[in-house]
Amino acid sequence: AQSVAQPEDQVNVAEGNPLTVKCTYSVSGNPYLFWYVQYPNRGLQFLLKYITGDNLVKGSYGFEAEFNKSQTSFHLKKPSALVSDSALYFCAVRSAEGGNTPLVFGKGTRLSVIA
Amino acid sequence: GAVVSQHPSWVICKSGTSVKIECRSLDFQATTMFWYRQFPKQSLMLMATSNEGSKATYEQGVEKDKFLINHASLTLSTLTVTSAHPEDSSFYICSARPGTGKAGELFFGEGSRLTVL
Numbered sequence: 001a002q003s004v005a006q007p008e009d010q011v012n013v014a015e016g017n018p019l020t021v022k023c024t025y026s027v028s029g030n031p032y033l034f035w036y037v038q039y040p041n042r043g044l045q046f047l048l049k050y051i052t053g054d055n056l057v058k059g060s061y062g063f064e065a066e067f068n069k070s071q072t073s074f075h076l077k078k079p080s081a082l083v084s085d086s087a088l089y090f091c092a093v094r095s096a097e098g099g100n101t102p103l104v105f106g107k108g109t110r111l112s113v114i115a
Numbered sequence: 116g117a118v119v120s121q122h123p124s125w126v127i128c129k130s131g132t133s134v135k136i137e138c139r140s141l142d143f144q145a146t147t148m149f150w151y152r153q154f155p156k157q158s159l160m161l162m163a164t165s166n167e168g169s170k171a172t173y174e175q176g177v178e179k180d181k182f183l184i185n186h187a188s189l190t191l192s193t194l195t196v197t198s199a200h201p202e203d204s205s206f207y208i209c210s211a212r213p214g215t216g217k218a219g220e221l222f223f224g225e226g227s228r229l230t231v232l
Contacts, residue, residue, distance in 0.1 A: 034220055043121070043208050043223035044159075090158065102149045103210075103221055107158040 002027045004091050006106035013081045014114050021076040021109045023065075023091030030096040033074040034103065035065055038088040047089075050074060051096075061085070081113045117143045117213050121224025128199055129232055136194045136227045138209030144189035145211035149221065150182075153206040162207075165192040199231040 003026045013019045025031055032051055036044040048059025055067040065076045074091060088110050092103040118141040128134050138148055146167045151159040163184050164172040171184035181203075183195040192211075196203050206228050210221040 036223075041206075041226070041228065043119075043225040044210075044221075046220045046222065049220050102161050102164060104161075105159045 002093055002095060002101075002104040004093050004104055004106035006089075006091055006109045008109050009107075010110045010112065012112045012114060015083055016080050019078050019081040019085070019111065019113070021089050021091075021111060023074045023076065023106060024072050025074060025091070025093040026072065027093050027095045028097060031074075032094045032096055033065075033067060034092040034094075035059065035063070035074075035076050036090045036092065036105075038090065038108075044090065047076070081111075083113045083115050086111055086113045117141075117211075117222045119209065119211050119222045119224045121209055121227055123227055124225060125228050125230075127230045127232065130200050131198055133195055133197045134199055134229060136196075136207055136209075136229075138192045138194070138211070138224050140190045140211045140213075140222075143211075143213035145192075145213070146189060148186060148192040148209055148211045150184060150192075150194050151208045151210065153208060153226075155206075159208065162194075167192075196229065199229070201231045204229055204231045 005024045034049045035047040038044050048057050050057045050067040058064045063078050088108050090108050091106040094103050120139045122137045148165040150162045152162050153159050162177045165184045165186040167186045173179045186192040208226040210223045212219045212221050
């Protein structure tokens with residue numbers, strides 16, 4: 001079975017400081033990993049994904065994430081946070097093996113960037 | 116990126132009525148669409164996988180007679196909440212992925228907030 005853990009319900013960071021939103025996963029075989037962001041009463045927007053290749057993935061709005069196979073982690077990072085980054089962030093995983101399975105999402109982490 | 120359109124964005128209905136939510140892929144064909152439900156301050160719960168031209172696959176615990184899914188074309192899937200009750204009030208989000216490859220990201224509609232009075 002696939003699962004995603006986002007251990008922090010809330011992350012607070014001052015504007016201009018680096019931010020990290022944590023994600024660990026469990027999946028059979030190799031993973032496809034994704035990060036999405038959700039603003040209030042909106043759908044999810046795709047930020048970045050890891051499929052294969054370089055473990056450091058760069059995505060939209062200056063975000064990046066590092067795939068760590070040994071730690072089964074895919075933490076989201078940004079060097080300098082903006083107030084506009086405040087939102088709900090979801091990590092998601094799908095197994096690279098098998099049929100066309102849906103994404104499994106973590107519970108989400110609310111990021112609050114304080115000016 | 117690809118665009119998924121969802122309609123309506125907001126709907127308020129009386130208990131006992133049925134509500135239809137549409138999900139359209141605007142610039143790609145989607146043989147498979149996914150319907151999620153999100154409770155306040157919670158994650159997305161997969162309700163069902165909608166397959167074009169065939170029956171939807173429902174997740175355990177989701178009533179198929181309650182949440183009717185129809186995927187009549189490669190660009191349209193509908194979710195009908197039948198005989199809605201206040202506990203059905205939620206945020207419903209659809210998603211789809213261009214092509215058949217598994218590595219592609221899902222694109223999400225803007226969601227539909229259902230309030231049942």
